[in-house]
Every structure is written in structure tokens, then in C-alpha cells.
Amino acid sequence: MPELPEVEVVRRGLDDWVVGRTVESVQVVDPRSVRRHLEGPTDFSATLTSTRITSAVRRGKFLWMILDGLETPSALVAHLGMSGQLLVEESSATDEKHLKVRLQLSPEAEKPAELRFIDQRIFGGMFLSPLVSTVDHLPGGVGSEIPVIPKAAAHIARDVLDPASTPETLFVALRKRTTQLKRAILDQQVISGVGNIYADEALWAAKLHGLRSTATIRRPDVVRLHTALVDVMDRALAAGGTSFDALYVNVNGASGYFDRSLNAYGREGKACQRCAEAELTSLIRRDPFMGRSSFSCPRCQRKPRP
DNA sequence: CTACGCGCCTGAACGC
DNA sequence: TGCGTTCAGGCGCGTA
Secondary structure, rough: OOOHHHHHHHHHHHHHHHHOOOOEEEOOOOOOHHOOOOOOOOHHHHHHHHOOOEEEEEOHHHHHEEEEOOOOOEEEEEHHHHHHHHEEEOOOOOOOOEEEEEEOOEOOOOEEEEEEEEEEOOOOOOEEEEEEEEEOOOOOOOOOOEEEEEEHHHHOOOOOOOOOOHHHHHHHHHHOOOOOOOOOOHOOOOEOOOOOHHHHHHHHHHOOOOOOOOOOHHHHHHHHHHHHHHHHHHHHHHOOOOOOOOOOOOOOOOOOOHHHOOOOOOOOOEOOOOHHHHHOOOOOEEEOOOOOOEEEEEEEEEOOOO
């Protein structure tokens, strides 16, 4: 599943292969993938056709391409959801089983002709959204101007890799909430780009339990947590950024990081490596959380008293 | 207003 | 073996 580092790899791929080109035609193969375009698939295709893509931008897991040539300045927003892919391919390439949207791009030497959106589970999608100019009042950018951001992504906070996101802004945002720590860092309006996997990894690295209350969280805890979040994203980006075929903007959302470097997520019943290095034995446990799972070490992530 | 839980989807993995 | 059930996940939205 694509998390923030994978989406950043996709954004860089769009920079290399798509930016500067014009959309010559659009084929919506499955209208469900453009359901967030409220004017419908026909309008989506018609409006997007003949626009020129001038840049590729990301915030959290939202990705968008700024479009030139529309009366209302807008972006083509893409969210990969659980299983989305953006692939740059020659027109002759066989249609993928879950091909949802196909963009034919203006010809350019050495560059394939199509940008394809593929999505098995349809949690993701593409849509057009007008650019809004707004003061960023959200945590991470108090008072700073955001010149252009799609209306559909204007409500989310700065993400983990944004320089404007700091331990202090995270601390302020957390203290404004009355909830549990893991719920809060999964809330895009607190800090964006953190999914279930990296939430567990960062909490483990920071030795914090996800059930800790945000109301009583202390600065040193948040400094460790923010550092851990940045670190886990950086490491995944370093791993993911090198493991992709040049022609693919992304491959299956998979990151080499997942297989080798997870310390908590998915490791139920396995030894906590940090405890093992201290010659202690502690097994990672799994607990139900929001209808899903949380993984943690019962020894180095102390559960708060109820 | 905030906090919380559901529904959207498919297919792999599982149980009877 | 085959068929039904469960699970995974982000995010928008409805409800309390």
C-alpha cells in the first residue's frame, strides 16, 4: 500500500516523465475511479483534454498536477488509496487488468505516450479540483501563505517531510486534541501522511504507546515521536527511491523498505529487536484498533493506566 | 464544534 | 474441492 514515501517517489516520476506535456485525450475506463469528480466522467475528460501539466505537487498522500489552460485554475488530483498506481507507458503496452483512466500525452522524445491510473480496489481516484489561495491556518504552517492548493486538499495539515512541520507544531496540534496518541497522528488535520504501518513504526521507535492521551503528552515525548516519524519516512524514501524501474512512475506501491526494516508492524509474536539487543525477551503484540490492528512491544512501549 | 464509526472495494487467506 | 467469511487499508461523511 502506498504511504507517503511511495507517493513522493510517484511525484518525482511525474516530474521526470509528465510535467511539461499536454493532455491530448482522456479515456475513463471505469467511472468509479473518477467518482470524486462531481461533474461526472464526461466533464472530467472534456475539461482535462488540451490542458498542459506544469508541475507535480504532493502533500501527505495527496498528489496533484497543476494544469495550465483552464479558465478556473485547477489541478488534476490523484490519490492512490490502497492500491493505486500511476504508470507511464507506451500506447502499445497491454492494458492492465485494473486500468481505470488513460491519459494520452503530447509526444516527446524518449518518453512514453501514456499516463495510466491503475487501481484494484478503487479506494483511490482522480478528479479535478480548483486551486485556492489561502492562509494556512493548520498546524505546521500558522500564518504562512499557500499560493495554490487544490480545494480538495486544502483541509489537511502539513506532512511529516514538510520543513514547516516541526516537533513544536506537532506538540501544539496534539495538545489541541482530546484523544489517543495513535488516533491523533493518523488524523490528517493534525499531521498528514502517516498511515497505520508507519504510525506503529514511529511509536515503537519513540517508545510510546498509541493509547497515550494527547492531553497529557509532554514535549520530550513529541520530540522523539516527530524525529521517529521523519526518520521512518526518510528511510523508506531512500529504499523506495532506488528500487523502481525508471519507466515506472511507481511499481505496485511496493517499497523495498517494507520487507526488511519493519520493527513492529506485522511482527506479532516475534521478538522485539531492541529488547533482544539488550538481552531481554519481549514479544511484539497485536491489539485491535479502530477495526484494524496495532503492533507494539509491551516492554518498551508502556501502556498507560486506564 | 469535536470524536467516532461506517462504507466504499477487491482478492488473498482462511475455515467448515 | 468449493464456497462462504474475514481481513486489510485511507478517507469522506453521517451521527452523537
